[in-house]
Structure formats: C-alpha cells, structure tokens
Amino acid sequence: MxxxxxxxxxxxxxxxxxxxxxxxxxxxxxxxxxxxxxxxxxxxxxxxxxxxxxxxxxxxxxxxxxxxxxxxxxxxxxxxxxxxxxxxxxxxxxxxxxxxxxxxxxxxxxxxxxxxxxxxxxxxxxxxxxxxxxxxxxxxxxxxxxxxxxxxxxxxxxxxxxxxxxxxxxxxxxxxQNHAFQLPFLGSFEATLKQVNAKRRRKKFKHQSRILDDKGGYEHVIAGPDQQDALLDLFFQQKAVRFKAAGLPDVFRDASTQSALHRLLAHRDVAGSNTTLEMHALRLKGEHEGHIPAVAALSRKGDHVICQFASIDETLVPEASPGELLFWLMIERLHREGVALFDFGIGDQGYKRSWCPVETVxxxxxxxxxxxxxxxxxxxxxxxxxxxxxxxxxxxYGLIQRQRARQGGGSASTEEIDKD
Structure with a gap:
C-alpha cells in the first residue's frame, strides 16, 4: 500500500x-x-x-x-x-x-x-x-x-x-518527530476500505467477529450522559496498565488532565454535528458479559473526526484484537453520518499505518x-x-523502546508509544 x-x-x-x-x-x-x-x-x-x-x-x-x-x-x-x-x-x-x-x-x-x-x-x-x-x-x-x-x-x-x-x-x-495519520472517506464504505486492502481488512473483521460471537457476542457502545464519565475512568485505568508495562510515564495520570477531559465530555453541540469529546467502547456479551476490552474517545469538527485516545484490555480476548474491531465499528458508523476524514492523530503506530493511506507532516x-x-x-x-x-x-527506535519495556517490567508493544 x-x-x-x-x-x-x-x-x-x-x-x-x-x-x-x-x-x-x-x-x-x-x-x-x-x-x-x-x-x-x-x-x-x-x-x-x-x-x-x-x-x-x-x-x-x-x-x-x-x-x-x-x-x-x-x-x-x-x-x-x-x-x-x-x-x-x-x-x-x-x-x-x-x-x-x-x-x-x-x-x-x-x-x-x-x-x-x-x-x-x-x-x-x-x-x-x-x-x-x-x-x-x-x-x-x-x-x-x-x-x-x-x-x-x-x-x-x-x-x-x-x-x-x-x-x-x-x-x-x-x-x-511525529506525523499524523488519516483515512479519507470516499463515496462508499467499500471504496474507503479499498484504500487499505479491503479484502484483508474484511477477512480480519470476520475473524474477530467470529471469535467474539463464539463467546456470546459483542456490541458497540456510544456512551450517553450517564455512562461517559465511567467509561473515561475505565480508559484511565486501562492506559495506566499499558504505560507501566511499556516503561513509560502515564501522561493521563495528572488530576488536572483527568478533570479537563471529564469537563470536555459535558460539551455537546445539540443543534450541529460538532462533538468536543465522545466515548466509544466495545462491550462483550455472553461468557464475558459486560467486560469492556477496548475504549476510544472521538471528537468531531464539521466533517473531520479525530480519535483523541484509545486503550485496550487484553486480559480476556486478545486474540480478537478488540481495539482494531472497535475502530472498524466506529469508522463504519461514521461513514453513514457525513464524515469525510477520520484522523488517527499523531504518533507512528502499526495499527494507524494499517488503516491510513495518508500521512501528514x-x-x-x-x-x-x-x-x-x-x-x-x-x-x-x-x-x-x-x-x-x-x-x-x-x-x-526499537532498541530504545525495548529498553523502556524492560525497565517497566513488562512486555507491552512499542505501539504504546505516542507523541514521544
């Protein structure tokens, strides 16, 4: 590609x-x-x-x-x-x-x-x-x-x-040192997927869905006012675990940062399409009822959507790549809502490159x-x-990241590194 x-x-x-x-x-x-x-x-x-x-x-x-x-x-x-x-x-x-x-x-x-x-x-x-x-x-x-x-x-x-x-x-x-990565939305969801190898992407989605369906299923959650703060707190917890495993400081740990993000959840453009911050999640059913293995926060300005941050919990279903599955579900939904550009934000990470044909300096x-x-x-x-x-x-770069992971006492992927 x-x-x-x-x-x-x-x-x-x-x-x-x-x-x-x-x-x-x-x-x-x-x-x-x-x-x-x-x-x-x-x-x-x-x-x-x-x-x-x-x-x-x-x-x-x-x-x-x-x-x-x-x-x-x-x-x-x-x-x-x-x-x-x-x-x-x-x-x-x-x-x-x-x-x-x-x-x-x-x-x-x-x-x-x-x-x-x-x-x-x-x-x-x-x-x-x-x-x-x-x-x-x-x-x-x-x-x-x-x-x-x-x-x-x-x-x-x-x-x-x-x-x-x-x-x-x-x-x-x-x-x-960091570039931004974007996925332009074309005339149809299929056309959009063709920018990033549609056949491989659909095969992966079906594989992920099959794994979770065998365990009872899953759902894409867009948090309402009564859910969003709890979901954001879950993100903080999940991300703290990942940062520690990667040997990195937790950039979301500061109380003022957490407070600011909670405040952003309260701003909603009822009349228009702009969204300051909106929480999304993948929630499991059946065998692992209620467990949330992936969380993401989106912002929207006009036809431009930015993924502000995301986290995963791989304790239960890592083989289903829950973070990737959540991105599929969000992108598929947004394609029906007048969005022209999905922005994965800055930071060179493998999952971003797998989704994005455009890299912005x-x-x-x-x-x-x-x-x-x-x-x-x-x-x-x-x-x-x-x-x-x-x-x-x-x-x-890989050498430095591996050293950080060893210092953190974990084995997190180098994809945990962002804006660094």
Whole structure:
C-alpha cells in the first residue's frame, strides 16, 4: 500500500469558508497594520472567538469550549494573542504560559493533548494576507509577549491543511518527530476500505467477529450522559496498565488532565454535528458479559473526526484484537453520518499505518522573545531533530523502546508509544 506523506491538499472541508464572499467590502488587513493585544482572560474574547471557530478548517483544539476545559483545570497563566484591524478581529492564538526549567513557553492551550493545531483566523485575514504572519507582524507579537514568555512554541501545526496554506507557515519551523495519520472517506464504505486492502481488512473483521460471537457476542457502545464519565475512568485505568508495562510515564495520570477531559465530555453541540469529546467502547456479551476490552474517545469538527485516545484490555480476548474491531465499528458508523476524514492523530503506530493511506507532516513553530528564549529555541530544535532521527531508524527506535519495556517490567508493544 502506498502512503501519501503529505497533506490532504485535494480534499477541502465540506463547509470550509467561501473566501470569495466572506470578506467585508472595506480596506483589508493586508493593506493596513494589525493591532496586537495579549489577554490573560478568555471571557473578553468569547464572542469573536466563537465566530472564528465556525470555520471548519480551524482546529477543534483551539475552540472556546476545548480551551476553557484546560484553563479551568491547569492553573497556567494565559497569554492569548489577538490581532485586529479597524476593530475587526483578524486572528486569535490561544496561548498559555508553561514554565519548565526556568524557561517560560507560550504554547497552545492544552497542547500536550492536541493532535492538530491551526490557530483561529478570520476570512478577511486569510483572503487578503497572502504572506500570513509577516516578519513585521512576528516582531509585534514578540514585543507583546516579551514580558510574559521567553519563546512562543506552537506544536503540531500542519503548514498546509486540506488545501489551505497556514498563515503560521511563515514562522521559523522544525518538523515535528511525529506525523499524523488519516483515512479519507470516499463515496462508499467499500471504496474507503479499498484504500487499505479491503479484502484483508474484511477477512480480519470476520475473524474477530467470529471469535467474539463464539463467546456470546459483542456490541458497540456510544456512551450517553450517564455512562461517559465511567467509561473515561475505565480508559484511565486501562492506559495506566499499558504505560507501566511499556516503561513509560502515564501522561493521563495528572488530576488536572483527568478533570479537563471529564469537563470536555459535558460539551455537546445539540443543534450541529460538532462533538468536543465522545466515548466509544466495545462491550462483550455472553461468557464475558459486560467486560469492556477496548475504549476510544472521538471528537468531531464539521466533517473531520479525530480519535483523541484509545486503550485496550487484553486480559480476556486478545486474540480478537478488540481495539482494531472497535475502530472498524466506529469508522463504519461514521461513514453513514457525513464524515469525510477520520484522523488517527499523531504518533507512528502499526495499527494507524494499517488503516491510513495518508500521512501528514506537522511542524513545531518557534519564535524566541528573549535572550533565554533564543537559547531555549536552539535546544528545542536540536532535541526535536534528534527525536526525528531516532524515529527514522527502526533499529535504534526499537532498541530504545525495548529498553523502556524492560525497565517497566513488562512486555507491552512499542505501539504504546505516542507523541514521544
């Protein structure tokens, strides 16, 4: 199977903004100066923020509700960069200050748990500012952030996304060590499967189903309001076991992280198709009645669905590959619901490659704002390039992962490693 190591350039979002009709018939941002302000509170920007996030190519991870959940639990100070022209908001970069080893980094809010980041931009800015964030505008952002951060570090930004060049692409960048993996949905479920060897995929599904049917059957559960929190807690438990076996720190262990994810479950777009976070599970019947061997959490923005995280419990039916089976059931269902792209998120894992014909490169954008920031930026680029080199060597990467597993006292697959 040939994988496209590029962006989905020929597949625009179903409801992407129409730039030919979206701009106001007034002087544009390209012909005048942008006024930069930095806010330490989300509330004053809520109306403009929610208006900008209506663009389906704007990442869910910069939406107001997504960011609010992390702000309410993390305790990090905010430095939200807002650019405006003649009183009209041109863009919003939702940033928080994360301090590590004496260095203050302005990062996207909740960036550690984001699979893709774009920032928020108005139709007018995107249409008229062909050069995106220009050098002079970068200098203004640096000046505005100087007293608050040593560098601006925007992780996991695709320089182009679904046919649109990012306005952030002009910032100094280094390729992130992790790529994202996507499955485009075509005209029919069968056509979609043909991208990833339909015959082999169907044979595997029938084998998995037969194993579980012999034990009493199974069902695909989409958690309702009374089930979702318990299912999320089960994910935390399952993932903790897997991380320990792989010799890795548990990135979901922190109480503030767990609290933020629980808060995200409460946000539901009743009128539209957007979903901030929705829990799915595979539940067994019969012999193992009620046992849940696989859990996943999905988010939806327009026609784009992201698998935020997933876990498995292999204590009972590992031969049925319950995680793979759950992905089949979710993808098959979503194919009937107007989805155009299923995104497995970042991290190079075997099961993602088996499902995804498209691999999207993402970048980390680094803009120093102080002398300390310049040193930190140099170190950050070096570390990212080193990780990229390691992951490019299957032998070296495998050696490191096996060593981690031995240190953890377990034998978990290297597929437990993500965003690392």
């Amino acid at each position: 040939q994988r496209q190591k590029l962006d989905i350039a020929d597949m625009p979002a179903t409801n992407a903004v129409r730039w030919d009709i979206a701009s106001a018939a007034v002087p544009s941002a390209a012909n005048g100066s942008i006024n930069i302000e930095v806010f330490d509170n989300m509330a004053p920007l809520e109306a403009e923020w929610r208006a900008l996030e209506q663009d389906d190519l704007a990442s869910l991870h910069q939406s107001y509700d997504w960011c609010a959940a992390w702000v309410e639990t993390s305790g990090h100070r905010l430095a939200i960069v807002s650019g405006s022209f003649n009183g009209r908001t041109a863009f919003i970069l939702p940033l928080e200050i994360v301090r590590t080893k004496g260095v203050r980094r302005a990062e996207f809010i909740g960036a550690r748990h984001s699979n893709i980041n774009t920032g928020l931009f108005s139709a007018e800015f995107l249409e008229t500012a062909a050069d995106g964030i220009t050098v002079s505008l970068q200098a203004e952002i640096v000046q505005a952030l100087r007293s608050k951060a040593d560098l601006m570090l925007l992780r996991n930004v695709p320089l182009a996304w679904r046919g649109r060049k990012s306005p952030l692409a002009s910032l100094p960048a280094v390729e992130n 993402q970048h980390d954008l680094i803009l120093p704002t102080s002398a300390v920031g310049h040193v930190a930026a140099f170190a950050q680029r070096g570390m990212t390039r080193a990780k990229t080199a390691i992951k490019a060597s299957p032998w070296l």
